[in-house]
Amino acid sequence: MTKPLLTINDMSITFTSPDEADIEAVRQVDLTLTPGKTLALVGESGCGKSVTARAVLRLLDKNAKIPTGEILFDTGSGAVDIAKLKSDSLAMRALRGAEISMIFQEPMSSLSPVHTIGDQVDEIIILHDRLNKKQARERTVSLLDQVGVPGARDRANAYPFELSGGLRQRAMIAMALACTPKLLIADEPTTALDVTTQAQILDLLRQLQDDFGMAMLFITHDLGVVAEIADDIAVMYLGDVVEQGDVFDVFRAPKHPYTQALMNSVPRLMRKAERQRLTPIKGTVPSPKDRPVGCAFTSRCPHAFAPCPTVRPERTQIGADHVARCHLLTHVREEAMA
Amino acid sequence: MTTLLTVENLSKVFHLGGSLFREGRELVALNDINLTVEKGETLAIVGESGCGKTTLGRCIIKAQPVSSGHVFYHRDEGGHVDLTTLGKREIEPYRRDIRMIFQDPMSSLNPNMRVFDIVAEPLRVHRLLRGKELEARVYDTLGKVGISPDAAGRYPHAFSGGQRQRIGIARALVLNPKLVIADEAVSALDVSIQAQVLNLLDDLKEEFGLTYIFISHDLGVVNYIADRVVVMYLGHVVENAPTDLLFERPRHPYTEMLLEALPIADPSRRKGRNKELKGEIPYLGNRPKGCPFHTRCKYAQDICRAEKPALRPINGTAQLAACHFAETLDLKGAYEAPIKAIA
């Protein structure tokens, strides 16, 4: 097994606000990313998936803290704990962009509207790799070419608003890859795109991963996209990672009731004769303030029983590479032992 | 089955950017649309952004004026009426029969009105009910969509997205409509909430004998809910077929491309790379000559660049497609295993 590139151990993130109690947006998350592999972070809105990803780049809002846990990033010459770095420190800035970069859902808001995309990519290359302008532009053009921007040399002189949504997303990917990062964080990169464009971008990301060998942390709410692109999956619900593991294992035999329910909520392509009624999860996601001390899913879980609201389920190993936090898993075992 | 609605040669042209100094551009959002909606069916309209599906929905209910063509609404008591020719007063009774559900649960409810008033508004405007009767109807409708009557005094901001969408559905249903146009009604919702709303729409359809026009970009949802699917591309209907036929064996290359691109929530059916997805949707303003899809079609021939194919039945079935080679192309469907025959 390859050495992990990024290891998140027991990380929590809390948001403080002047008039209200602190909110623990993410609690005790463990994640591991290996080079060349994609970990998909899945969950519905407000589950803490984006916050988790931003914590890796220390792009959190000012009122967010990481009170416990570590984010170990392997720089090649020893591990750095990102959780201990200041978000504007030199060390963090050296990681950002060069070692870890990020692409967003809406490229328009992360590209500068007053600079051509070529200039924006050039700038990153010049900043991190100390090339001169001409060399940088050569790199830019070959990058844009690599991410599938047709007529890269001309398009480098285009402003973001002159490009279609798909091309903008490609340009942003080129920017993110300008310094051949070891880790790419993709926050819902295809959500705003049409389905055919989405398929193209997913293809591109896989292709680039093969070429560059970077690890990818892919955030999405779409289980279809996860199934297409991920090697590993971590399912989040209200700040908890409830289940994680190899994508094939988790899809084949989801163990946590939330994962199961989520998968049953997605309509499958089926002939009319075989079509079954969807079984949605009852109720709605409670506010993080009302999250039970125990399992976050208690209020909507069809199997909830005595210990669920009060005792937080431990991480339980199910398979070689498959972990879930659910009392059902341990409870059954205890009963068997008794 | 009886026909409820017939759309005939409907076109919609937007005039853009005209000013004193230069002539504006014409943007054909809908080009000669023909379709029928049968009573009791769920007709899905799918396509990517800019294909005209939302405009079509709004033109049917005359939320936007049409440029040419007709929308015939077939009345229960027999005969039909062309909605496009009706004035503001004359169309009112038909707007009671045809209602709309909107995509964005945030912007579709007036933030300054209580839920009760939002749902009661159409009844009040049409002066249908008042006093106790009105109250009873509103509470009854809210109950049907799963909003407890205790909550009727609250403002929309106190509700989650899924609940707001239920309120929007209640507003549509409170007039006992015959046809409901749902424009991306579940697209903004989380999957688990989306499933709740889809089931709700299903139940309500049965209970009220509704007909749906379900506008969506999500083929998975469409497959689940629709009886028939209309695929649109750049303001054209390129395919119109019963759901099973369309997913089994699409007859238009664009439909195939959509199905090909659709991610399936099952890693063992992962499609992998080397999908032949070419290009991007052209800007509506410079629509290609000939078949609108030829710029991205891998099967395109000379004739496609020169001549626009007409929408026609394929091999005498209920499947209509607008492709010169619809009969001969063997296009890939999305169902897992081929099935022998469909009754």
Add this chain to the structure above:
Amino acid sequence: MAVDTVQPTVHVDLPKARNRRESQLGLMWRRFRQHKLALVSLWVVVFFYLVALLAEFIAPVDPVHYSARYTYAPPQGLHFVAQNADGGWEFGPYVNGYKTEIDPVALRRTFVIDEEVRIPVRFFAESEPYLLAGVIPLSVKLIGVENPRDPFYILGADRLGRDMLSRLIHGTRISLSIGLAGVTLSLFFGIVIGGFAGFYGGWFDSAVMRVVEFIRSMPTIPLWLGLAAAMPKDWSALQTYFAITLILSLIGWTELARVVRGRFLSLRTEDFVTAAQLDGASDWRIVTRHMVPSFTSHIIAAATLAIPGMILAETALSFLGLGLQAPIVSWGTLLQDAQNIRTLATAPWLLAPGVCVVIVILALNFFGDGLRDAADPHGR
């Protein structure tokens, strides 16, 4: 039918118990209260408007009452505790009297506060009968000296020995009310014209917006000067007052019309407005019931932010002698007296109206900012 009834969940950013039945305005007030500076400013504004409303009651004497004896008399201040000659303490409000000193160099008569003389002051002192705000007959003042012949100049006196405090209070009434009246007038024009432009769009919208741009591109001071100079000299005080209000709102409506039009345009595309159209609601119902309530908060904020401009404009015009004229007391006309440096050196208290202008303008701006932020939670 199997529909699971769900209880509404409360949005994350709102405390649970309180938001049950809050309207948009209720929400706005809650957000506003968190803005401390704006809250303080609100009280300042309320204070000034109360003073304006109760001017006759609060002002110790008539603003035009003059006394040649006390030209440029310095502020007496108001004292509450005094030590008697025998060392005992005496409580109760009083002011000191004046004594005259001759400046040996300039040979000029100056007033000096005479701490020996104590003129007792009473709250709710009896006075000549007057009408409060022109309606309520009263014969009591908030504060007054026991003997009306005694000098009473808490904030000093002006060139004609008139009480600065009383004049300031009466000036507050005129200056603040002209701001309010101007904004009300602008608001009326702005909402009607901007509303039509925004709701119907088309050529009317284009025409209105060109007119707005034209008016806004004109330099305002010369325009005001021109208009003010065109006013007949023989107009009564009241006529001038309304004429000035009209002149001010002639420019003021453009900004508000822009705000209203913008809100209408953005609301017109909101789904809930389309929904109301499809409900069959008339244009009138859509505007009054669906659209206007959605932006009243924005209009309130915009109007509040427009008041300071009006007050400043009035002050500027009057200061230049082109706005309100002498018998009318406003901050601007009061500041006219503070035009030359020598007067200022001998009687700096004449600048008091300037201080009031600064305080009120700042308070109104902070208050308006607070309202605007509260009205638009996404704007931050």
